[in-house]
Amino acid sequence: MDAEHHEEDINKDNSHEQGGNTAKYIADSSVPGISKFLRMMGIDCACDCSYTDAYIIFIARSEDRIIITRSSKLHARLQSYENKKAKLERQLEKAKNTGDEEYIEIIQDELDEIKPLKYYWVESLGRENQILDVTGHFKIRYIPELLFSRCVKCNGKVRRVVNKNDIKDKVYELTLEKNDYFVQCEKCDNVYYGNEQGNAFQKKLWKSARDLCNRLSYEDTTSH
Numbered sequence: 001m002d003a004e005h006h007e008e009d010i011n012k013d014n015s016h017e018q019g020g021n022t023a024k025y026i027a028d029s030s031v032p033g034i035s036k037f038l039r040m041m042g043i044d045c046a047c048d049c050s051y052t053d054a055y056i057i058f059i060a061r062s063e064d065r066i067i068i069t070r071s072s073k074l075h076a077r078l079q080s081y082e083n084k085k086a087k088l089e090r091q092l093e094k095a096k097n098t099g100d101e102e103y104i105e106i107i108q109d110e111l112d113e114i115k116p117l118k119y120y121w122v123e124s125l126g127r128e129n130q131i132l133d134v135t136g137h138f139k140i141r142y143i144p145e146l147l148f149s150r151c152v153k154c155n156g157k158v159r160r161v162v163n164k165n166d167i168k169d170k171v172y173e174l175t176l177e178k179n180d181y182f183v184q185c186e187k188c189d190n191v192y193y194g195n196e197q198g199n200a201f202q203k204k205l206w207k208s209a210r211d212l213c214n215r216l217s218y219e220d221t222t223s224h
């Protein structure tokens with residue numbers, strides 16, 4: 001299979017599932033390892049421990065993100081929205097039967113205001129189990145080219161620094177001197193250095209990151 005078709009295949013696989021590599025996620029502080037891991041794999045995952053439940057819901061709705069949580073408080077709140085929606089839908093059915101146009105309109109307006117929320121309640125305990133749970137549920141695959149393509153700190157995309165001088169105020173002099181590969185976050189300006197072709201330490205770091213991604217990502221065993 002050539003690269004183009006392989007890419008198409010990945011996207012096709014992801015589109016039928018609510019999630020996949022191309023969806024956007026938001027994790028809360030009840031699942032601490034998830035966002036860093038997903039970002040490392042290049043997946044868009046918002047997370048900030050200062051976010052309140054209401055704000056997480058607001059972001060999920062406005063940015064079309066899937067909520068990942070283990071918080072029973074947030075889970076209860078999300079379920080209450082679902083219950084409210086189900087109740088309104090039942091009322092709408094009844095109203096349609098009676099043909100009360102004005103009432104139908106009122107319920108429809110209320111329903112329109114409840115934007116759909118997607119969320120996933122993580123049942124597993126422990127960092128690695130939770131990651132496996134999430135990547136398995138959403139079929140999130142490890143795509144080697146996307147490793148470290150996002151800032152683990154803020155979720156922004158990183159881009160290659162062409163001219164080392166541009167970041168000389170951001171890193172130690174010795175780091176600047178000893179390295180030739182730098183990337184910078186488009187959002188928070190944080191600079192990362194080194195790659196697989198770097199020194200022994202960098203090689204080791206990349207290898208362990210790749211091993212971790214292989215081990216904790218989703219692998220479709222049915223297509224092999």
Ligand SMILES: [Zn+2]
Pocket residue numbers: 151152153154155156185186187188189190
């Ligand atoms: Zn950043």
